[in-house]
Amino acid sequence: MKNSIEVIGLGAGDLEQLPLGMYRKLTQHQGKVYVRTLDHPVVEALQQEGVVFHSFDSLYEEAEQFQTVYENITDVLLQAAITQPILYAVPGHPMLAEQTVQLLLKQQEVDVEVLGGHSYLDDIFTTLQIDPIDGFQFIDGTDFRREELTYQNHLLFCQVYDSFIASEVKLTLLEDLPADYEVIILDAVGTTEEKQIRVPLEELDRVTQLSNLMSIYVPPVPADLLHHHFTTLRSVIRTLRGKDGCPWDRKQTHESLRPYAMEEVYELIDAINREDDDAIVEELGDVLLQVLLHSQIGEDDGYFTIDDVIKSTTDKMIHRHPHVFAKERAHKTWDELKQEEKTTDEPEGLLASVIKEGPSLFVAHQLQEQAAKVGFDWDDVSSVWDKFIEEKDEFTEAVSKEQSVEMENEFGDMLFVLANVAKHYDIQPELALVKTNYKFVSRFQAMERQVYKDKKHLTDITFDEMNQYWEQAKKKERE
Secondary structure (H helix, E strand, C coil): CCCEEEEEECECCCHHHCCHHHHHHHHCCCCCEEECCCCCHHHHHHHHCCCCEEECHHHHHHCCCHHHHHHHHHHHHHHHCCCCCEEEEECECCCCCCHHHHHHHHCCCCEEEEEECCCCHHHHHHHHCCCHHHCEEEEECCCCCHHHCCCCCEEEEECCCCHHHHHHHHHHHHCCCCCCCEEEEEECCCCCCCEEEEEEHHHHHHCCCCCCCEEEEECCCCHHHCCCCHHHHHHHHHHHCCCCCCHHHHHCCCCCCHHHHHHHHHHHHHHHHCCCHHHHHHHHHHHHHHHHHHHHHHHHCCCCCHHHHHHHHHHHHHHCCHHHHCHHHCCCCHHHHHHHCCCCCCCCCCCCCCCCCCCHHHHHHHHHHHHHCCCCCCCCHHHHHHHHHHHHHHHHHHHHCCCHHHHHHHHHHHHHHHHHHHHHCCCCHHHHHHHHHHHHHHHHHHHHHHHHHCCCCHHHCCHHHHHHHHHHHHHHHHC
């Protein structure tokens, strides 16, 4: 007959909380009782009654990661179960934040029976006088991520048994909450030694004595402290577009918002070019606002939501980066991966992915980049320059004949060829022209300041004089 492992919970407090059946199981067991840690009031009391325990405290000192400790404990228990039945005791309830029990239940080599135990959550709810139905999140202080926290709920961190873990919890919470936000340290809840210590968040790890009976309670966070959360912004936009919202926001459509989307993107580019971090933050927020407004319009009209937008982008990024998320498909090119995303078997035209309503130099560059992928391009840049000269001659001819329509067409051809020149030199022509525009504005304004400093006006001086001021501005710019 195959041996088994029985798992029993020691509860969260002293011996008085231990159910009678569990007490008898422990005291009547023949042989040693395996226990994850000796640091528990019930263990100390049962040792005095003659129960022999074998603990795994030493494994915590040998390993650097908690997960390694839990895996090592599991391995020892499974090895011991080969020759004899095992009784394994853990703090609290076996099914509550007990990783070793989860690892035992996942394996198939040995039968595992969970006998139960007293959970300290009932005592927590009673002590704090909270109802978990209002929203409750139970978190392992040794293994959690910031994005998993739902601050509108009651938060309870368990396994905060030393200052290092308390410090990690504190630092994570400080990314969202003010330093003076009050949290509660709970110790030995439900026992005669029960304590509640209220401290500002910044002092959480400064409590001198921490133990494995301690937990950290974070009360639900007021909405005005969560303005940096995406869900808060989404709620604000939904309210603005709602029945009692803003008349301007309510009447907007995808079409009416088009100019604002363009404006915000250009303002972001402007902030980036000025290397103004504060402005970048503000303009990124304005771009995000446009995304949320369009998404809310889609939701109001019943077509899509921001969740669809996020899912689409997430799926796309995972699919297009197989070298990161699915290494067995890393040999595929970006374009091949994009084609896989299409819902029709008919190949998409090569230029279909290039936007036609963007800045013209940018579009011209992108069109020729795509065409070059199938070899529709000159082999060397000298040939492109020859083409530019040809287009320039055609433009000159149109000028001589005063053919305005042809002048416009030929001038466009010259710009298109120049975009190809930029491509051959790996230059983004739109950004190059943006920089030149900035440079012109900077020099012109410097020229203006110098003219006014000399008590003159631009309208009163000649072009040659202006050019002298211009050269002075260029010289100062280089200094």
